[in-house]
Amino acid sequence: MYDPLIDPHPGQGQPYPNSYWADHSGTAPADDGQLQQDLTVDVAIIGAGYTGLSCAYHLATEHGVKAVVLEANQTAWGCSGRNAGFVLKSSGRKPYSVMRSQYGEAAMHGIYNEFCAGLETVKSLIATGIDCDQQEAGYLRMAHKPSMIKTLHQQASLLQKEFGYQVEIFSRDELQQKFVADQHAYAALRFYDGFGVNPLKLAWGYQQLAQKSGAKIYSASPVTQWQQDGEHQLLITPQGNVRAKKVVIASNGYTPKLLHSAVQSRTLPVLSQIIVTEPLSEAQLAACNFLTSQVIMDTRALKYYYRKLPDNRILFGGRGAITGQGAEDPYFAKRLLEVLKLSFPALQSLKYDYSWSGWICMTLDDIPHLAQADDKGNVLYSMGYCGSGLTFSVQAGKRLAERLMGVPLPAIPLYQNALPKFPLPALRRLGQWGYFHYGMVKDRWL
Numbered sequence: 001m002y003d004p005l006i007d008p009h010p011g012q013g014q015p016y017p018n019s020y021w022a023d024h025s026g027t028a029p030a031d032d033g034q035l036q037q038d039l040t041v042d043v044a045i046i047g048a049g050y051t052g053l054s055c056a057y058h059l060a061t062e063h064g065v066k067a068v069v070l071e072a073n074q075t076a077w078g079c080s081g082r083n084a085g086f087v088l089k090s091s092g093r094k095p096y097s098v099m100r101s102q103y104g105e106a107a108m109h110g111i112y113n114e115f116c117a118g119l120e121t122v123k124s125l126i127a128t129g130i131d132c133d134q135q136e137a138g139y140l141r142m143a144h145k146p147s148m149i150k151t152l153h154q155q156a157s158l159l160q161k162e163f164g165y166q167v168e169i170f171s172r173d174e175l176q177q178k179f180v181a182d183q184h185a186y187a188a189l190r191f192y193d194g195f196g197v198n199p200l201k202l203a204w205g206y207q208q209l210a211q212k213s214g215a216k217i218y219s220a221s222p223v224t225q226w227q228q229d230g231e232h233q234l235l236i237t238p239q240g241n242v243r244a245k246k247v248v249i250a251s252n253g254y255t256p257k258l259l260h261s262a263v264q265s266r267t268l269p270v271l272s273q274i275i276v277t278e279p280l281s282e283a284q285l286a287a288c289n290f291l292t293s294q295v296i297m298d299t300r301a302l303k304y305y306y307r308k309l310p311d312n313r314i315l316f317g318g319r320g321a322i323t324g325q326g327a328e329d330p331y332f333a334k335r336l337l338e339v340l341k342l343s344f345p346a347l348q349s350l351k352y353d354y355s356w357s358g359w360i361c362m363t364l365d366d367i368p369h370l371a372q373a374d375d376k377g378n379v380l381y382s383m384g385y386c387g388s389g390l391t392f393s394v395q396a397g398k399r400l401a402e403r404l405m406g407v408p409l410p411a412i413p414l415y416q417n418a419l420p421k422f423p424l425p426a427l428r429r430l431g432q433w434g435y436f437h438y439g440m441v442k443d444r445w446l
Contacts, residue, residue, distance in 0.1 A: 002254070003324030004269045004359060005429070009256050012238060013220030014073040019356040020276040020315070021081060021200040029208050031075060035218040035240040043067040043404060044235055044244035046223055046259070049080035050390065051382050052250035053206040053217075054121075054397025055404075060213035062398075063405045067215050068242060070235065072222035076203030078254040082358030083390055084274060084305055084317050085199040086295045088139055089119045089191070091385050091392035092367035096158055103413055110412040111367075112163055118395030119193060125394065130205030132197040133310055138294035139194025142175070142185040144443065148299040152189040167191055181289040184343045185298070196295045196307045199390060206394075226260060233379065248400055249373065249381035252389070253361035260381075262373030262418070265425035267384055268432060269359040273320030273332045276354040277340075279312045280347075287346035290314075301439035304339060313353070316340045319436065320357040322429055327357045360387040364420045370396055370403070371418040380404065384419060 002010045013034070016022035031048075043059060045052045048071035059065040071077070099108040126132060143149045152169060159165040168190040170178065175188045207217060218237075225236035232243040249260060253269045280290070290308055297305040306316040318339070320332045333355035341347050363369065363384035373379040380403060382396035399409055409415040422428055 001324040001327035001357070004254055005257055006324065007256065008258065009222040009224055010072040010078070010254050012072060012222050014077065016074060016077060016081060016200075017356045018354065019082060019274075020309075020313070020354040021198060023354070025198060025200045025204070028074065029204050031071075031207065031211075031217040031219045033218065034220040035070065035237050035242070038241045038243070039068060040232070040243040041068045042244070043246045043248065044233070044242045045069045045248045045250050046235070047071065047078070047249070047251035047254070048075045048207065048217055048219070049078050049250065049252065050076075050203060050206065050393040051252065051397045051400070052248065053203065053210050054394040055248055055250060055400045056215035056217070057206060057210040057213055058398045058401035059404065060210065060215055063401060065405070066213075068244070069210070069215060069217040070221045070223055070237060070242065071217065071219045074219050075207045075217065076200055079252065079358045079360060079389070080203045080393075081200040082274070082356060083199050083272075084295075084307070084315055085197045085202075085390070086139070086194065086297070086305065086307075086388075087119070087122060087197055087391050088194045088295070088388060089115045089391065091115060091118070091388045092363075093386045093388075094366040095155075096162065107412055109162070110410055111414060114395065114410060114412060114414065115392060118392045121395050121398055122391050125206065125209065126197075126202070128209065130202060132199075132202040132205060135196040135293040135307070135310065137192060137195045138292070139191040140175075140179060140292070140294055140296045141189045141191070142182065142296060142298045143187045144184055144298040144300050146186050149187045151299060152187055156189055176289060179292040179294070180296070182343045183345065194295050196293065223259065245378065246404055247379045248404070249379070249383070250397070250400075252383050252385060252393070253359035255383065260373055260379065262379070263381055263383060266363070266419035266421050268362040268422065268428050270362050270387075270432065271320035271322070271324075271327055271357045272317060272360050272387060273336060273357045274315060274317040274355070275333050275336045275352040276309065277314045277316070277337075277350055277352045280314065280350070284347060284350070285312060288344045300443040302436065302443060304336075306340070314340065322432055322436075330355070332357070360385070361389075362386055364422050368392060368396065368414055369417060369419045370399055370409070370415050377403075
């Protein structure tokens with residue numbers, strides 16, 4: 001599997017992975033094919049995932065700029081088409097309480113408001129007519145051990161006191177009676193405004209919106225070299241070059257390590273693994289009291305997350321291999337299935353039909369960053385969604401379009417600070433390995 005810390009680019013024209021989404025989304029909409037000529041443009045965008053497509057769409061509709069999007073493989077070939085489809089009002093891994101202590105009250109509120117705006121941006125785009133198999137509203141954050149119940153109450157108190165955000169807390173018995181009988185859940189905090197979607201169909205909807213607005217989307221066109229050409233950026237692809245006044249890096253966790261020095265050694269791509277089971281029978285659903293299709297995530301440091309899909313399969317996800325070389329090892333899918341069966345003892349005979357993995361993008365400070373990569377502001381990036389980027393990446397694309405056009409952005413750390421560089425970046429994966437082992441101990445004993 002492509003490894004961003006090793007391989008020079010993600011390939012060219014590679015097919016979608018053998019995922020449930022690729023198998024249940026129908027035919028992909030046509031793009032503009034491989035770039036086979038030289039172009040001079042105002043804005044070029046690298047990456048046809050949520051960030052890049054949103055940027056292209058908002059540039060066209062709000063600023064009258066018709067961008068060119070360069071995609072190495074297919075639209076949403078990376079994490080935009082591989083994720084679990086959780087639409088949440090969040091991004092990153094940093095709790096609001098930590099934001100308050102690090103950035104202050106005003107910045108914490110500003111970040112929260114931006115995450116709220118991101119959810120509204122996604123909902124407004126879906127409302128244009130995107131068919132993405134949207135499921136019932138609700139996000140359950142489950143305490144994976146009794147000691148985490150206090151943490152849920154603290155989070156609920158902060159959300160209600162600081163933001164006026166009303167959440168519900170359910171006891172173990174209430175959870176099992178009203179939602180699902182997960183044997184490893186001891187309480188749950190319910191957010192009313194999260195929901196599940198088919199993430200690949202959602203990305204294809206964004207693609208069609210961008211194209212209808214005038215953007216060009218070239219697939220099978222990886223940027224293999226990047227040079228400065230006077231006042232322009234020269235992006236070299238296998239069959240054509242693009243001279244652009246401005247460039248947006250929108251490749252997130254799939255960004256090759258040598259693409260641009262401003263983002264080199266400033267992120268950690270981490271593999272997330274997902275399985276989708278065979279369809280559950282009515283008897284199996286009843287044995288688990290699986291009444292909900294709301295999205296679910298636990299409180300572990302090494303989180304597990306799951307949801308019931310429209311055809312009564314269970315999508316279940318967690319951490320994967322550390323390197324691309326180990327990504328296809330069946331151990332990781334089997335481990336997820338074993339954990340699923342521990343939560344639902346009635347499903348001991350259950351098998352999985354699909355297994356795949358994808359690179360999420362972690363940052364040193366656990367939040368995403370939108371910043372300029374050069375002195376003049378002609379190269380911008382937005383990266384580091386930390387596994388929660390389905391919603392915020394679309395907002396980031398909108399903000400990238402504004403910043404390209406000179407519109408001031410909210411004065412919050414997401415938009416004020418560049419990605420911090422990892423210390424000893426060559427040892428990032430050793431650190432990841434250490435964190436995984438620490439997380440296993442913390443989740444069980446601490």
